[in-house]
Amino acid sequence: MANQNVPQATAERLPLYYRTLQRLVTIGKTRISSSEFGDLLQIDSTTIRKDFSYFGALGRKGYGYDTQYLMDFLRKTLYQDELSKVVLIGVGHLGTALLNHNFQKNNNTKIVKAYDVDPKKIGTEVSGTKIYAMNELATDDNSDITAAILTVPVAHAQEAAEMALASGIHGFLNFSPTVLSLPSHAYVRHVDMTVELQALIYFLNHSMEERNSD
Amino acid sequence: MANQNVPQATAERLPLYYRTLQRLVTIGKTRISSSEFGDLLQIDSTTIRKDFSYFGALGRKGYGYDTQYLMDFLRKTLYQDELSKVVLIGVGHLGTALLNHNFQKNNNTKIVKAYDVDPKKIGTEVSGTKIYAMNELATDDNSDITAAILTVPVAHAQEAAEMALASGIHGFLNFSPTVLSLPSHAYVRHVDMTVELQALIYFLNHSMEERNSD
DNA sequence: TCACTTTTGTTAAATAGTTCACAATCTAAT
C-alpha cells in the first residue's frame, strides 16, 4: 500500500511534520496551508506539497490540509500505530537523558530495558526502565526489539553493537563517535554531537568571512 | 585563501574526516588511500577525493594521503587552531553529558560556562564548568562566545535562544525538539533525537517490507 | 449562482550531490 518510492530526503522530514502536526492539533488548529506550515518549519512550501504528494492527494485545493487527518495519516505511515520497542545500551548521562525522555508519549516508542556494565546500576530502574547486565545482552532474545540506542563509550560501541545484533536487533541509533562496521542487514543511524558542533563552528566562521569580504 | 565554494555536503563531512585522521595518526598510520579511508568511513572513495580536491591537491598520485599533513590541513580549515568558546544553556542530564564530554581534547572547543534556572545548581561546577543563573544570560556580554548549546526544555528554548542572542551569541546547537525562530544573522543547527529515532524506525520498517515483497 | 481568491498537485527547470571513467603521474621494486 505505502509507496516504496518515497525519496530519502522526504522520509527524513516526515517525523518533523508529524511532531509539528501534533502540536498544531493540540493548540486547536484544524487547518493549515503548505505555506504557513513551511514558514513554521523553515522549509519551502513547494517541498512540503511535493513531500505529501508522494502519498497521494492529502490536501484540498483552496483550503489546505486538515491537521488531524494529516497527523493520523503520518502516524500510520510512520508505523506509530503499533508500539515500537527499543533498548538502550549504556546508562551514562546521555543514556539517562534518553531514558527520562518520554518517547512513548509522542512517538509510540518505548525503551523497554537498558543494559550497563556498572554493578551499582544493574537491577535498578531509571524512569521506570530496568537496567540489566551488559553480559546478558549477547545471550538475550531481543528479536521483538526494533532498535538499540547506543550510548556507550566509544571504545565499546562496536562490541556492544555486535552483541545486540547477535541478540536479534537490526536497527541502531549510534551516539558514539565512531563508524560501526556491521553486516548489511543491520541499519545504523549516527548522531554525532562533536561533528555537529564542529560543523556549526565551521559554518559560523565561513559565513562571517563571506560577509567581511563581499 | 580558503575556498568559499565548498559544497555544503562536503563541509559537513570535514569534521568526520578530521576526527578519523586524528585516530589514524594516533595509531601510527602515516599514509592512507582514498579507498581505504572510504572503506573505513563507509563513503565512496571518489566522494572523498572530490571533497579534498575543493581545497587543492592534498594527496600524491600512486601514494595516497599523508595522514599527518591532511589532519593539520583540516585542523586549520576547521579553525581548530584557535580555541572556540561555547556556552551551555540548561544543565539537565543531556547538558551534563555534554559538559562531561571533553570537547577541548579533540576539537579545541571549550564550554566556558553554563546557565541554568535551578538555584541548587547555580554557583556549582560540573566537570570544571561553572553554572550561572539563567537570568544573567540576557545581560551578560557574550560577544566573545562562538556558539550556545541549547539543552533546555522545549517550552523555554525560544526564550533562551533570544536571551543568548541578546548577549551577543550568533551560533546555536539546538537539542530541543522545536524549530527556533531567530533573525537571519543567527545560525542554528538542530539535533533532534526523537526525529532520528522515528526516522530509524521508519526506514527499518520500510526496508523490511521491500525485502518481503521483492 | 457567479466572480474572485486561495491553494493544491504536478510538470518542468534548476541546482546540488554522487559516481564513473580515465589520463596523468607518482611510487616501488628490480
Added chain:
DNA sequence: ATTAGATTGTGAACTATTTAACAAAAGTGA
C-alpha cells in the same frame, strides 16, 4: 633507469533534491 602497479584529481554522466510556474479545483462571499 626502467617498468609495472597504484592512486590521485577531474571532466562528464548520472542521480537526487529543490524550486518555479501554473492549470485545475475547491473555497468564499456577495
